[in-house]
Amino acid sequence: MLNLVRHNDNSRKIIQDGYALLLVSHKSELQSQQLTELDGFILDTDSHVHAKEIISYVRTHTNLKVALKPLFINGTYQLPKEQQIHCDGIVELSTISSYIQRVATITKRVQSLNDPKLVANQLLIQYKTIAYSFTRNLQLKPVTSRESLIGYEFPFISLFYKNNEAVELLKNLQKATEKNYLSFKLLDYIHLCKSCSGNYLNFRECCPKCDSIDIEAHDMVHHFVCAHVAPEKDFKKNDGLECPKCDKNLRHIGIDYDKPSTIYSCNSCSHEFQNPGMLSLCMDCSTENKLEELLQKSIGSYAITQAGEQLLFDRNTGGERVVYNEGIGNINKELFKIIVNQEIKRIKESKGNSVFANVKFQSNQLQLLNSRSKNALMKEIGEVIKSYLKDSDILSAESYNNYYVLLPETKETQLNRLELIDYNLSKLLSDNLTEEKQEIEITIHKIAESDNIQTYFS
Numbered sequence: 001m002l003n004l005v006r007h008n009d010n011s012r013k014i015i016q017d018g019y020a021l022l023l024v025s026h027k028s029e030l031q032s033q034q035l036t037e038l039d040g041f042i043l044d045t046d047s048h049v050h051a052k053e054i055i056s057y058v059r060t061h062t063n064l065k066v067a068l069k070p071l072f073i074n075g076t077y078q079l080p081k082e083q084q085i086h087c088d089g090i091v092e093l094s095t096i097s098s099y100i101q102r103v104a105t106i107t108k109r110v111q112s113l114n115d116p117k118l119v120a121n122q123l124l125i126q127y128k129t130i131a132y133s134f135t136r137n138l139q140l141k142p143v144t145s146r147e148s149l150i151g152y153e154f155p156f157i158s159l160f161y162k163n164n165e166a167v168e169l170l171k172n173l174q175k176a177t178e179k180n181y182l183s184f185k186l187l188d189y190i191h192l193c194k195s196c197s198g199n200y201l202n203f204r205e206c207c208p209k210c211d212s213i214d215i216e217a218h219d220m221v222h223h224f225v226c227a228h229v230a231p232e233k234d235f236k237k238n239d240g241l242e243c244p245k246c247d248k249n250l251r252h253i254g255i256d257y258d259k260p261s262t263i264y265s266c267n268s269c270s271h272e273f274q275n276p277g278m279l280s281l282c283m284d285c286s287t288e289n290k291l292e293e294l295l296q297k298s299i300g301s302y303a304i305t306q307a308g309e310q311l312l313f314d315r316n317t318g319g320e321r322v323v324y325n326e327g328i329g330n331i332n333k334e335l336f337k338i339i340v341n342q343e344i345k346r347i348k349e350s351k352g353n354s355v356f357a358n359v360k361f362q363s364n365q366l367q368l369l370n371s372r373s374k375n376a377l378m379k380e381i382g383e384v385i386k387s388y389l390k391d392s393d394i395l396s397a398e399s400y401n402n403y404y405v406l407l408p409e410t411k412e413t414q415l416n417r418l419e420l421i422d423y424n425l426s427k428l429l430s431d432n433l434t435e436e437k438q439e440i441e442i443t444i445h446k447i448a449e450s451d452n453i454q455t456y457f458s
């Protein structure tokens with residue numbers, strides 16, 4: 001069910017299964033939005049320039065939670081592979097629901113991360129890159145690119161470096177590999193200009209004595225009958241070959257003669273030699289490089305390791321891993337309190353918006369059930385409530401008729417999922433009980449930095 005909403009501010013949002021994806025055709029459309037409230041973006045332009053700006057704006061956003069949000073490409077448009085690698089794939093708007101699972105998976109992983117506490121720029125880039133790999137569960141595999149100075153563009157991390165800083169990029173990836181945060185799989189070797197690190201090189205053979213590239217290759221001819229060996233030009237006579245030593249005609253290669261090697265002569269200094277030198281001219285800065293002067297670098301794909309995952313959830317760099325409930329149902333109240341406490345601290349730092357909600361109802365009929373039945377009912381209602389929540393929301397139950405919900409990154413104006421719970425739970429109970437219409441009571445509380453745990457559980 002595609003729901004393309006054109007809002008008053010002219011932004012175009014697709015709301016699907018509770019996720020809001022913003023269609024973006026120009027960077028300015030992002031600047032006017034509260035990016036933390038969106039669940040992802042869809043590039044909606046065939047302008048490579050605009051697409052590049054949008055990709056860079058999102059992925060290098062200082063808020064890591066924004067930088068890692070799902071970013072798709074509208075399948076109507078063709079974008080170059082250098083841009084595709086920074087995105088989460090191509091979507092067809094007509095079947096948008098089939099991509100929501102991917103949005104949900106990425107969102108859940110992004111929300112499990114805490115904001116990095118690193119300040120050193122190179123380390124921060126390392127950290128973000130590892131987080132990108134983690135949230136996508138993805139190997140970072142480079143693509144060849146004529147636009148890149150080194151001939152390769154890497155997913156995500158390339159966006160943090162200017163073209164002339166590509167060697168720094170490789171060094172930073174290498175450091176992360178040395179610390180075992182990323183694993184490395186070799187794909188290619190590249191050779192870079194000694195003065196500008198460029199990869200656009202023109203290789204030519206040259207005279208080893210004077211470096212001139214004006215050299216000529218001649219086949220050597222070996223005449224079997226008389227054992228004479230000389231350059232082929234010495235055998236040339238009219239249209240054929242004739243031995244200058246014994247004057248016989250050479251007819252069949254392999255029978256009369258063969259060509260055992262090649263000899264070079266330099267047209268500048270007349271030097272003759274068997275092994276020419278090699279020079280590579282940098283097409284960017286015109287530096288002539290000898291082979292041994294070129295900078296050789298390894299290119300390969302990178303994947304997050306277990307040590308990398310640990311780094312993300314380390315207190316000193318990232319933060320503690322918040323245990324989000326993977327399954328349907330609810331988590332126990334003690335763990336829930338810990339998470340709420342953490343959320344209060346997080347709000348204190350991030351000034352974000354989160355909501356705590358309490359869902360209650362009264363039923364004289366259900367009150368009569370034995371405790372085992374009440375427990376089973378609690379589980380069942382928990383599942384109903386959970387089905388209307390976002391993956392990042394956390395649910396806990398006090399009893400069969402009293403539930404707590406934590407809605408992280410949610411404003412008080414974004415509570416339609418609570419309205420759905422109100423309506424559907426009330427209907428469910430009313431349909432199944434002979435009592436009068438069931439009233440659900442939902443109280444909400446915006447989490448404030450001055451709160452403490454007693455604010456919610458007196």
Ligand SMILES: [Zn+2]
Nearest residue numbers: 193196282285
């Ligand atoms: Zn150069």
Ligand SMILES: [Zn+2]
Nearest residue numbers: 223226243246
């Ligand atoms: Zn001969």
Ligand SMILES: [Zn+2]
Nearest residue numbers: 207210266269
């Ligand atoms: Zn020479």
